[in-house]
Amino acid sequence: MSYGPQEFARDLPFHVPRETIERLETHCRLLADWSHRMNLVGPRELAAFWRRHALDSAQLVALAPQAMRWVDLGSGAGFPGLVVAAILADQPGAAVHLVESTEKKAAFLSAVAKEAGLPVKVFNQRIEVFGAGEGPYDVVTARALAPLNRLIPYAKPILDHGAIGLFHKGADIDAELAAAKDVLNGGAYQADVLESLSDPRGRIVRVTRKR
Structure with missing residues (x-):
């Protein structure tokens, strides 16, 4: 059964x-x-655009419905x-900052943002250089970037300025959380595991800094 724009819109809670x-x-x-x-995506990945990629990404907006300033690592x-x-393109004040170190991929992101009229700014630099960027942000995201024990340090400058982290993860999330115990600073950060709308094996990890 094919999955396209109609199914995408149907499955979102907004x-x-x-x-x-x-x-x-x-x-697309x-x-x-x-x-x-x-090398962006293969033919099979492209065929699964609406469910595997668009729905998987869009569900994050429902987890932070008031957030207007996002940064994606x-x-x-x-x-x-x-x-x-x-x-978010029609929302006043919306801004999504994209951090991508590969020049060709950054050029692709800029091309899509320009043609689609998106409220996007692309930073062609390494995450370590980006730091806290042009924060504060409401949300920091990352998908298929790194395990949590490396991802939390990348996101730390942004999380420490008040953002929440929404990170896509898989079924092995318990092992990732165990390995990330030290970088979660022994309880300085709260990590909650949420089910994914797009994949029964997928998880979203919501990370917040405790006040």
């Missing part, structure tokens, strides 16, 4: 206007075009950053 679908269709089209020239092909930006 209204998805036609304009958002059009922005995501632009993302450019992703296909650019993937012929560089290691944005790659634009998941979740470009998808979040497509959803």
Whole structure:
């Protein structure tokens, strides 16, 4: 059974206007075009755009519905950053910052943002250099970037300025949390594991700094 824009809109717990679908269709089209020239996603991944990538990314907005300032670390092909930006594009004050160290991938992100009219700023630099960026941010995200014991230190400058972390993870999350015990500073950060809308094996880890 195919999964497309209608199913995507149906499965989210908030209204998805036609304009958002059009922005995501632009993302999907450019992703296909650019993937012929560089390693963004393979054909199977592209065919699964709406569920595996768009829905997987968009669900984060429901977890932080008031958040307007987002930063995505290691944005790659634009998941979740470009998808979040497509959803927030009509909201006054929305800003999504994408951090990507690979120049070609950063160029792709900029091309999608420009053509789709997204409230995006791309930072072509390493995460360690980006630091706290142009914060404070409301949310910091990362998908398929690093295990938690490396990811938390990357996000620490942003988390420590009040952002919440929303990180995509898999079924081995318990092992990741155990390995990240030290970087969670023995309780300085709260990590909550949430189920994923897009994949029964997937998890979202919500990380907040305790006051």
